[in-house]
Amino acid sequence: MKNNRYIVIVGCGRLGSHLANQLSRDGNSVVVIDSDEATFNHLSPDFSGFRVNGDATHMAVLKEAKLNKADVLIATTHEDNVNLMVAQVARRIFHIPHVLARVFDPRREEVYAHLGIDTICPTSVAAEMFLRAVADRAADKEREQI
């Protein structure tokens, strides 16, 4: 697999910085946008991408991050509205082929799908893992009792 894509990540919190570090390490050109400069401290020393300090809901900031060149955009902020807006602009105006967004309210996933945006809901994913862990342990216990 080729790893020389241009990837824009919006939000440099725990999730955004983790993705930025990993995707940069894998050989991609990564740009991270965050309005809070302090969040760039989450980036590892070997992060070889660019940092854009600004509000991603402003067109000028997206242009500075060269969204027109991007192959992938990932919206990871803590605000569903910000992620939805940025993802929509990325698809509709900048025609970025692959747009992904973190979504907190699973009821919004349908809206995203309609816009051609992939979504991942960390709460749902985590809930599923907890439920599976609880069920697995209960099944183990039952087997022990047979």
Add this chain to the structure above:
Amino acid sequence: MKNNRYIVIVGCGRLGSHLANQLSRDGNSVVVIDSDEATFNHLSPDFSGFRVNGDATHMAVLKEAKLNKADVLIATTHEDNVNLMVAQVARRIFHIPHVLARVFDPRREEVYAHLGIDTICPTSVAAEMFLRAVADRAADKEREQI
């Protein structure tokens, strides 16, 4: 699998309430603890468990939730320190057989494992899913070009 376990959930935010609703629906006896009464609004109308309004780091609150009877405890608050403290008390003092905790800082997972506490880190899980989605799409594209 029997679903008549006594399950205590600490924190009634998005994750905690999702788990409480599902585990109650599955036939378990569920108790949810949260210091913010408003969070109980996340519970669905058919939630048949109990609500304990109080700070789970206080022994009196844990006793009110009858931790001594619990088969499972899940710590889901947004504070790693609170989750660690409650999970530890659940294991060491109340001897709850299965204790799980949400953890935000993956570096803490080792401490939990040492204490016999299962952990799930939603950020790591979500990050993995995003990375897989990005890699899958890139692989699809390469296949198209062959």
